Amino acid sequence: MPTMKRKTHLQNPYxxxxxxxxQFLFFAVFxxxxxxxxxxxxxxxxxxxxxxxxxxxxxxxxxxxxVFLRSVFNTLFLVVVVTAxxxxxxxxxxxxIFDKKSGYISVIRSFYYLPVIVSTVVMSMVWxxxxxxxxxxxxxxxxxxxxxxxxxxxxxxxVLWIVAFVTVVASLxxxxxxxxxAMEGVSGEVLEAAEVDGATKxxxxxxxxxxxxxxxxxxxxxxNVISILKLFVIIQLLTxxxxxxxxxxxxxxxxxxxxxxxxxxxxxxxxVLMFLLAVLMATPQFKAMSGSTGKRLPRKKNGKGGTxx
Numbered sequence: 001m002p003t004m005k006r007k008t009h010l011q012n013p014y015x016x017x018x019x020x021x022x023q024f025l026f027f028a029v030f031x032x033x034x035x036x037x038x039x040x041x042x043x044x045x046x047x048x049x050x051x052x053x054x055x056x057x058x059x060x061x062x063x064x065x066x067v068f069l070r071s072v073f074n075t076l077f078l079v080v081v082v083t084a085x086x087x088x089x090x091x092x093x094x095x096x097i098f099d100k101k102s103g104y105i106s107v108i109r110s111f112y113y114l115p116v117i118v119s120t121v122v123m124s125m126v127w128x129x130x131x132x133x134x135x136x137x138x139x140x141x142x143x144x145x146x147x148x149x150x151x152x153x154x155x156x157x158x159v160l161w162i163v164a165f166v167t168v169v170a171s172l173x174x175x176x177x178x179x180x181x182a183m184e185g186v187s188g189e190v191l192e193a194a195e196v197d198g199a200t201k202x203x204x205x206x207x208x209x210x211x212x213x214x215x216x217x218x219x220x221x222x223x224n225v226i227s228i229l230k231l232f233v234i235i236q237l238l239t240x241x242x243x244x245x246x247x248x249x250x251x252x253x254x255x256x257x258x259x260x261x262x263x264x265x266x267x268x269x270x271x272v273l274m275f276l277l278a279v280l281m282a283t284p285q286f287k288a289m290s291g292s293t294g295k296r297l298p299r300k301k302n303g304k305g306g307t308x309x
Contacts, residue, residue, distance in 0.1 A: 035275065041268040058269040067245050068270070071253040074160060075229065078249065079281070081164045082171070083224040087217060089168070090175025095205050098183040109180060113173035120170065124237035127166050128153075131238075156246035159239055163247055166234055171227070175220050182213040222285050229278050250274050 045054045062068045097108050115123060130138045131153050139150035152158045186209060194204050210217075232251050235241060241248040241256070250270055258267035 038268045038271050038275075041265055042272050045265055054265075058265050059273075061266065062269055062273070067248060068250075068253060070245050071248040071250045074246075074248055075231075075250045075277075077160060078164055078167065078231065079225055079228045081161075082167045082228050083221055085164070085168045086171050086175050086224055087220060090172055090179050090220070091210070091213075091217075093172075093176050094179035094183055095201075095209060098180045105180065109173075109177055112176045115170050116173040120233045121237065123170060124166070124234050128238055131162065153239055154243050156243050159243065159247045163234060163238060166238065167228065167231065170234070171224065178216050178220060179213060182216040183209055186212050218285050218288055222282050225281050225285075226278055229274055250277075 042058055043053060043055060045052045045057070093108070093112065097105050130136045133139045133151035133154065136150075139152070141150075142152065143150040152162055190208060191204055194208060199207070230251055231249055232255065235247060235249055235252045236255075239247040241252050251274070254267045254270040254274070257263040257270065
């Protein structure tokens with residue numbers, strides 16, 4: 001008699017949903033619900049005794065607020081500068097070390113990754129001490145070089161560049177780690193063939209390495225954009241948004257409206273705008289990522305009238 005195959009619960013097509021149910025519930029409660037609730041709150045004006053629907057009035061207030069407009073400019077500035085510097089320097093450092101001995105690579109990776117594993121609070125306090133105009137080492141060096149006062153955190157023309165520099169230092173290690181891992185996965189035969197054909201290291205980098213690590217570049221670009229939009233600790237500890245709101249960002253302005261000015265509805269509107277800005281900036285990058293990984297090789301006709309890949 002033929003043996004009957006015993007059905008198990010693993011053959012049930014709905015079993016997989018039970019495995020993802022805890023994570024989905026966590027996502028729905030702590031991600032989806034706050035997003036929709038933020039949208040709802042941004043359309044109301046809440047007082048101690050009433051909760052009045054005002055439509056887009058909170059958004060109109062924001063776009064008439066010069067401090068908010070300044071925070072948008074500062075946020076976009078940091079997004080462009082920090083993302084570009086992180087990707088550029090991460091790429092250059094990785095190109096310089098990825099083909100060296102493993103021990104040397106480990107030392108360099110550890111050196112650059114150290115600021116990533118150090119607490120952002122600790123790192124910000126160290127930089128604030130170094131940049132202290134009274135007794136900071138960097139401020140003393142600037143005074144000796146002729147910079148008046150040595151207070152770069154009090155200079156509205158330089159403070160945003162200082163914040164960008166500290167942020168790049170904090171995030172560069174992750175880019176180096178991921179680029180080195182991606183470049184080590186590139187076939188050595190391809191690089192050797194290019195070297196035999198007379199390609200210089202610069203040409204091999206431009207025409208082979210950079211195109212092959214494009215998915216890593218796109219991933220780092222998206223994650224950097226999102227992390228910079230959420231930049232908070234460095235701003236709070238280094239500058240507190242000053243001087244004269246010169247380093248105010250959207251995230252820090254949201255914090256001030258929510259917990260200092262007690263304007264929860266305005267803060268919710270800022271959060272909605274930050275969400276839309278993140279989607280707007282990340283969508284082209286995701287499209288580029290899907291386009292670079294989803295391409296297929298064209299099919300060529302063979303001599304018999306068929307097609308080959």
